[in-house]
Amino acid sequence: MSRSRHPHRQATLASLAAELKVSRTTVSNAYNRPDQLSAELRERVLDAAKRRGYPGPDPVARSLRTRKAGAVGLLLTEALSYSFRDPAAMSFLAGLAESCEDAGQGLLLVPAGPGRDDVDAAAVVQQAGVDGFVVYSVADDDPYLAAVLERRMPMVVCDQPREIAGASLVGIDDRGAMRKVAEYLITLGHKEFGVLCMRLGRDLRDGLVEGDRLNSPNFHVQRERIAGVRDALTAAGLDPASLTVIERAEHSGPAGHSAAEQALAVNPRITALLCTTDVLALGALDYARWRGLDVPGQLSITGFDGVDDALREGLTTVRQPAEEKGRRAGRLLLTPSHSGVATVEMLETELLRGHTAAPPA
Incomplete structure (x- = not known):
């Protein structure tokens, strides 16, 4: 059997409307506003579209017409x-x-x-x-x-x-939530603290945070959580300048591990590490286990977020409704x-x- 020289054309909205003897709006509504049609009419439109290989209204054309991307x-x-x-x-x-x-x-x-x-x-x-x-x-x-x-x-x-x-x-309230953590640790008797935080600016830095980097970072959340700890220290009569803050560019367990190691190297008197996220805190816990430090007997560690892994570890943390x-x-x-x-x-x-x-x- 010889093949037709005229290939079958894909149906368009207009050709489908003509075949069904309905308006183009009716065909469009079958896809975009089905509540405007009876169930029988919509099913007839969709069956014909499937048979003719019509994919539905062009989403690009629709977005141009409605000025909505969806x-x-x-x-x-x-x-x-x-x-x-x-x-x-x-x-x-x-x-x-x-x-x-x-x-x-x-x-x-x-x-x-x-x-x-x-x-x-x-x-x-x-x-x-x-x-x-x-x-x-x-x-x-x-x-x-x-x-x-x-x-x-x-x-x-x-x-x-x-x-x-x-x-x-x-x-x-990041500042208030972190202050509560610090106040809790102070009531337990801690006086030497370290904070492990995520990066404080768009540039990637690892290390001890001092001076302008601590006072005017571009990330509000990290700045406020550190400020909450400093508020608690000030209210308790402790020197906020004694706080050891370690920043990590990468937000990961290994980053928390290395940050904990650095914090204790900078100040071996630290008895409590406050982490601005649970991910960093879990890394700090891993470091403590690696060093053979008893948590919480020798070192207290806290987090922030309340993620599932932290809850399974029994981490002292702040649960927020992410x-x-x-x-x-x-x-x-x-x-x-x-x-x-x-x-x-x-x-x-x-x-x-x-x-x-x-x-x-």
């Missing part, structure tokens, strides 16, 4: 892979994804890791087909944040930076206030007194 952009402070390794970030992402699913929206991850310049940032952000941004714990001087602000789209910030004009905020943060951020972005006034939602934290803090020997 997606939320998530601006991350680290490389994309970080979101799938860091337990607190994963919980936040799960909550945000849930809000997007409930609203029928997609989610686009925009990593704002270190080492990128203004040109790269502007190109990535300008190409993002989204209707608004959730900014998750980004430095206040990050070029990706500057590019997001230039787009003048709806935006919700989680944790940092604070005080972005017109942007709603979801966060916690997943609820993501859920709230998504809802704020997808259901903006009709008043036009930015919303601030501060969520509660809880100090968990685990098995890794006790009076000093």
